[in-house]
Amino acid sequence: MVLGKASSSSLSMKSDEDVVNNNNNLRVLVVDDSPMIRKLHDMYLKKFGLEVQVAENGKNAVELFRFGASFDLILMDKEMPVMDGAEATKELRAMGVKSMIVGVTSLDSPYEKQVFMEAGLNYCFNKPLIADNISFLLQELNKNNNDKN
Amino acid sequence: MDLVQLQRQLVDYKTSLYNEGFLDEQFTQLQELQDENNPDFVVEVVSLFFEDSERLLNELTKALEQQSVDFKRVDAHVHQLKGSSSSIGAQRVQKVCIAFRNYCEEQNIEGCVKCLQQVRHEYSLVKTKLESMFQLQQQILSAGGSIPM
Numbered sequence A: 001m002v003l004g005k006a007s008s009s010s011l012s013m014k015s016d017e018d019v020v021n022n023n024n025n026l027r028v029l030v031v032d033d034s035p036m037i038r039k040l041h042d043m044y045l046k047k048f049g050l051e052v053q054v055a056e057n058g059k060n061a062v063e064l065f066r067f068g069a070s071f072d073l074i075l076m077d078k079e080m081p082v083m084d085g086a087e088a089t090k091e092l093r094a095m096g097v098k099s100m101i102v103g104v105t106s107l108d109s110p111y112e113k114q115v116f117m118e119a120g121l122n123y124c125f126n127k128p129l130i131a132d133n134i135s136f137l138l139q140e141l142n143k144n145n146n147d148k149n
Numbered sequence B: 001m002d003l004v005q006l007q008r009q010l011v012d013y014k015t016s017l018y019n020e021g022f023l024d025e026q027f028t029q030l031q032e033l034q035d036e037n038n039p040d041f042v043v044e045v046v047s048l049f050f051e052d053s054e055r056l057l058n059e060l061t062k063a064l065e066q067q068s069v070d071f072k073r074v075d076a077h078v079h080q081l082k083g084s085s086s087s088i089g090a091q092r093v094q095k096v097c098i099a100f101r102n103y104c105e106e107q108n109i110e111g112c113v114k115c116l117q118q119v120r121h122e123y124s125l126v127k128t129k130l131e132s133m134f135q136l137q138q139q140i141l142s143a144g145g146s147i148p149m
Helices: A016-025 A035-047 A058-066 A085-094 A110-118 A131-148 B003-019 B025-033 B041-065 B071-088 B091-106 B109-142
Strands: A027-031 A051-055 A073-077 A100-105 A123-126
Touching: A027 A035, A027 A058, A035 A051, A035 A131, A035 B025, A035 B041, A035 B071, A051 A058, A058 A073, A058 A085, A073 A085, A085 A100, A085 A110, A100 A110, A100 A131, A110 A123, B003 B109, B025 B041, B025 B071, B041 B071, B041 B109, B071 B091, B071 B109, B091 B109
Parallel strands: A027 A051, A027 A073, A073 A100, A100 A123
Antiparallel strands: none
């Protein structure tokens, strides 16, 4: 950030560059029991300049938050051992977590997707995520961040 | 065989894999994620897929051999296999998984056993083909060439 000689530049004013660089400050948690999916999503997100952490199941994800971690975006698989995605989402929302939680699932039935959404998701996508999904989510995240300013 | 011939062979081979339905668009997306910083990404993800699939196929065999088959358990494994095969673009494996899940829902053990055979078959086909493709790629790289996309 450059404190220029121009008199009217306010510290809270964002340039285009800042908006793009916002991605570098966004932290994402990938929750999935499949090492393959974790690796895949990790790679996709890193390509977009995001900081990624992974968790193997819903319980581990919830514990991360309990220990004070925070993330801007959580990619939550539905079917996991120990604690599944819907349960983990409910717990996180009950804990007051306001981060964007996006379900990623290979569930076929719209009814099951609906149930998952009702656990407290912001969005639900089919597995695996593709670049377009991620662009969309980043747009939404940046929109939310800009609204806060 | 010279480098140009090898490269042409690779392109033809890849094209045939798409045409015969072994691979789909998702595999292309996977390749696009690979770069100089992660030159083995595709091979790594595919290796994870192989490991995952072999584990799941063993679990499925065991589950279907039980006196009293737990269809929920069988379905959970097939669901995972469907997810991972679709994530790397192994289309034919994915398609059998869809049929397999229908038989699970119907609790049709004969249908399930048939599907297990089919999915084993499709899995071993795609595994062989991917391994051949990787071998060809390695030959090209060893000859100092680059992989045509």
